[in-house]
Amino acid sequence: MEEILDNYIRFLVSLTPGHFIRLFWFYIFFEFTRYFVIEFIILNLAKLSRYLNRNKYDKAKAEFLFEYPLISILVPGKNEGKHLHKLVNSLKEQTYQNIEIIVVDDGSDDDTPIIGRSLEKAGKIDLFLRNEVRGGKASAANLAYRYAKGKYIVHLDADCSYDRDAIEQIILPFYLDDNIGGVGGNVMVRNYKESLATTLQAIEYYDTISIGRRVTSYLGWYRIISGAFGAFRKDLLDNIKGWDIGPGLDGDITVKIRKLGYKIYFADQAVCLTSAPKNFKILAKQRLRWDKSIIRFRIRKHRDVLSPNKHFKFSSFLSFVENITFSVILNIKWYIYAADMLINYPSSILNIFITNILLYTFTNFLKYILYSLYRNRSHTKMYEFLIYIPCMVFYFGFYLRVVRTIAHFQEFVFKKSYEDPWNPIKTSTHAKEMGL
């Protein structure tokens, strides 16, 4: 141990700036620059913009409350009955009350039909629809949307709960700009104390996802309206006739709205709490699904976004490029970096590894502390998450990276997303045939 430490100190002392750049180019040019420097600058610009446009927000709110449109809240799902009562109560607490709640039971085999019907009968749900045969999430969402009467559609997950003003906050952006076609809510982890897996996810949602979405939203690149909490203009859904088959239907519909020429906005103040996967095994399944869908939708189904045709839109193009670059290419580059180090600096590999860990951890601490100035809402006291920050380098750098690599490989080579039990085979077969 002492030897390793001596060796490491000697390594650090011998590092010249040029040497440092050569050994840690991946961190310096990609991770630190993209995920901290640029992000931080844009975050400030977004905050400044928000401040300068504060009158516009007030005006939009007044206009929204004056019009007081009906908002249809769609809750599609299978075996979600146990969550419905809590969800409905959370919705009844909303500051905005001109809402209709439509719940679709996608072939549940538990007590969901009984619970749903009783809530409908008690007037707590406006419409409860049940498909005896499971058709998948998209078909359930589409059935709910088909009978929605509202001007705006809000898509929810049944196991989530919402801040009292969440519905108001997610609809408000539509009154800021007529060109906004969809708005994503700010999803946070409710069960962050349940396990290490949920705590790390809470930090991920807290820092990377939430802050990242504020940045991409400001740039006009925001790419996935979360299925747990997203709002859409009904007329646009009428135009694209609802959701296509998933998995990854959230990202897919976001792209489809972009293709129609509309903007996507992230409403950071529309807060939704969700239950994150409680262990790393379940989390891996979820992330495999998400990462596969990036290949399926970005690189296959909607690759035309990258082509200069008549529907070409620069912001959509950049959104795609950014997503593909940082999700797919960067992932490959990391392996190139790892190979570079292994081949060219095999004797220093341990020192390089330790330095990388320290650099990433330093960045994570820096981000966590600095970004806390930009958060509107917090789960808990800052120091509670602070002690878990050193774990994030392993969570992001190894666990999620490995999962992502497997997902990309499975999807590129085997098109595995079409076999995902998340969707019934009957629909996946057709989606695969049609290249959807």
Add this chain to the structure above:
Amino acid sequence: MEQIENNIEQQNNIITFKGITFYVIEHLDSLNINETINYHAVLINGKDELFIRQIVKRIRSHKNPNIYLKPVFLLKGVNIIDPLINQLIDGTLFSLDQIPFIKKEVEKILTKNEEIQFTRQISFEAQMIVKIITYMYSREMSTLTPIPYYNSDVNYTYPPLSVNFGHTEEYAIFSIFEQAEYDGIFTSEFVDRIYLCSQCSNGRMSYREVCPKCNSSNSKTDDIIHHFPCGYVGPMNDFTNEIDDELDCPKCNKRLRHIGVDYDKPSVIHECLNCSHRFQDYFVKAKCLSCHHDNSVEQLKSKVIRKYKLTQKGIYAAVNGFVTTSKDIEEIVGTVKYDTFKTMLKYEIERLKQTEGSSNICAIHINNPNEIYSVIGSEAQKGMLKDLVRIIRSNIRSADVITFQNSSTIVLSMYEIPKKSATRILAEIIVILERLLKTAFKGVEIQFEINVVQLDYKISHELHLHNLTKDFT
């Protein structure tokens, strides 16, 4: 007098055969049902079911046992399908020549009727119970089985009891049976469950599937189609076109080919044509045909229809023509319910486990209730029981409680005094009671039996009560 056949003689509407007289009823005009009391049996001569039903009901619902237990036969043997009539008559004749064949049956019923002593009952429930059990005893019926009946407002009829009630009161039969079963006259067995209007307890209802929003039953139903390739889901109407009968997907324009392969129908949806509300589950409403109240099915009153078997106690009560029900005694001021008394007794026994002391329970039993109650009226019976309680109450301490085990046995507590003292107090009470009742009810001799049991914490309260009254006749 006309001789019909050997030994059968007819004069006006009276037929006589070997000493048995039949009163023949042929029309309702100037019919005085009380006249039947003078004859052994009744013959109803008619073909009209309504007419026959009216006559049968007037006889069987009469309050006089000499009329309601009368043997009744139908003449001319028309095919009667009304189950109420069939259950309440004793037989059918095709001609008067057949009278000799029913003689034995008439004699058997009359003999049974003679075995029955009749006593005035206190409560209405007790009167009705006596009517049923005496009829059952007279006709040697051990079980009273409910019959589904189109003329019944509760859908089932128990002829000997139901005949006493008009349409709007028929549901009262349930409380009478419950009372009789509670008092040990009948045991019962489940037959069916019925649902009655929450407002008027009528069982005749029109059930409809209605819109959950506006209660209209005017609606249309459409299949929901799920198109697999594009995930579109909507009602069948979305998929139809104006050119042909084919179905085309409104989202991807593909033609639907094969159910189960490229599309399926996972559910249906109903649309209310009155208020345009869409829904999947109808509300079921039951409109009462009597009071027109539109009940939701959850509001309907559920009643179990049972068949009732006469117990030994029931048979004994039938022969004595006397029934006491807990209804008779529950309203008497100054007493507690028997169950409450038992609970208090249980606590007293528990208390005695912790403390040394002597507590007692006592019983006063009227030895000859049949004799008394057959002489005095039902109101007087109630008055007598009230007097008994008043006198006992004024001779015991206020902490002690009185209850009725039945209308002839009074049980009371005498806690925290020696048994000797309790026996002496009880004897003094009896002297006062006898003196008072002799004055109040002249010509009625009431015989009392008494017993005192000292509480022993080693035995249960049930056993105490059993020991207290087991020797009463």
